[in-house]
Amino acid sequence: MAKNPKCNGIAAATAVLVSALFLTTFFTLISTSTSFVFTTKNLPLATTKKSVLFLPKKTTTKRSSTTTLKHLIKRSALYQYQSSGDTVEGETYDLSLFSPCKINLFLRILRKRPDNFHDLASLFQTVGFGDVLHFKLLPTETQDADGNSHINSEDELLCDMDGVPLDKTNLVLRAVDLIREKTGITDKFFKVNLVKQVPAQAGLGGGSGNAATAMFGVNELLGRPATHEQLVEWSGELGSDITFFLSLGSAYCTGRGEIMTPVSPLPAGTKLIIVKPNIGLSTPAVFKALDYDQLSTADPESLLQQFLSGATVSDVPADAYVNDLEQPAFDVLPELRALKDELETVGGFDRVMMSGSGTSIFCMGQPNDLDAFMAKFGKRDDLSVFSTEFINRENGEGVWFEGEGPPLK
DSSP states (O other), rough: OOOOOOTTTTTHHHHHHHHHSSSSTTOOBBBBOOOOBBBSSSOOBOOOOOOBBBBBBOOOOSGGGGGGSSSBOOOOOOOOOOSOEEETTTTEOEEEEEEEEEEEEEEEEEEOOTSEEEEEEEEEEEEEEEEEEEEEOOEEEEEOOOOOEEEESEEEEEEESSOOSSSSHHHHHHHHHHHHHHHHSSSSOOOEEOOOOOOOOHHHHOHHHHHHHHOOOHHHHHTOSOOHHHHHHHHTTTTGGGGGGGGSSEEEEEEETEEEEEEEOOTTTOOOEEESSOOOOOHHHHHHOGGGOOOOOOOHHHHHHHHHHSGGGSSSGGGGGTTTTHHHHHHOOOOHHHHHHHHTTTTTEEEEEOTTTTOOOEEEOSSHHHHIIIIIIIIIIEEEEEEEEEEOOOGGOOSSOOOOOOOOO
16 A cells, blocks of 8 residues: 655644644534425425535435435435434444545646656545445444354444445445554454445545545544544555545645645535536546646646635636546546536536546536426436535534535435
């Protein structure tokens, strides 16, 4: 596993981050009950203080028969901090955490490195669409029905989404292992129930967000043996994007994505819609098709300043929305380019761009005619549509990411 690269200035950046994230309410959120109102269009309505969420039509879950509707919108109160977790299918968990996903407002590929990774520069932003992880610290010993004692010596991972690996290939279990290894607390094991909403191969960092959430949650249940600064440092050993999810919600990421420089949080509540084709693309396949001669020449520091200097992201010029991975993704999957072109014709969207390595396309703003938009895109069997907004923890105050998570199973 590649180690987190050392670079000048990272110590200072993490120090700023630690001081900003001092409050103990970081990451801790719990879900509330979900209710639905059915309309004559067979489209449930939802009124929320935060984002409205269209569930993926192709996701198989165990939540309820209502998830079989072609379009489903959820209503839920804010996740807020409490010391105990939710009860899921009759089992009470110790801690329940919301795990947001992200978009890349710009993504520059700078060069290929000797280790075959790529140096990049990107502005990451969290959005209020994500998953929920429920954690339970397992007792040291359990008894079976015959009264025989058994020592708990492994973790258990549950997930309601088909196709999600439940073994050590899952970043959640690898994150749990990492915390045990780094803290030296090797005799504690956990049950984790992942209520999954973010699709795979979407360019939204769902798995990376889950890993960061697992690191934080396990550290909490172990009594916080690790500082936040240590969590940030260790996270780069798991993957490129994981470090970002320990930020305030907006961050300038370089290296492989694991070198994080905090920036002033972008305005929370900024609306966007994410459109995800049911087909995915693996990140290695996208990088394999990368044409280095077609890379943007825009200075990433200049792009960053354009996003930070405007009052809103709508003030940012169109040419600042750069994603060097659109070219290879569109070459591999031409229908993805066609989808972006189609979305750019929708009135009301300020900017339209692919996130990460795809295949999600995010659209800044809201369509002028939501009904017409849903009639054209929301009813397609090959697409899932998510309406959400920017979330952050400005000044480190309050709960971690005030956002929406999926209902319990």
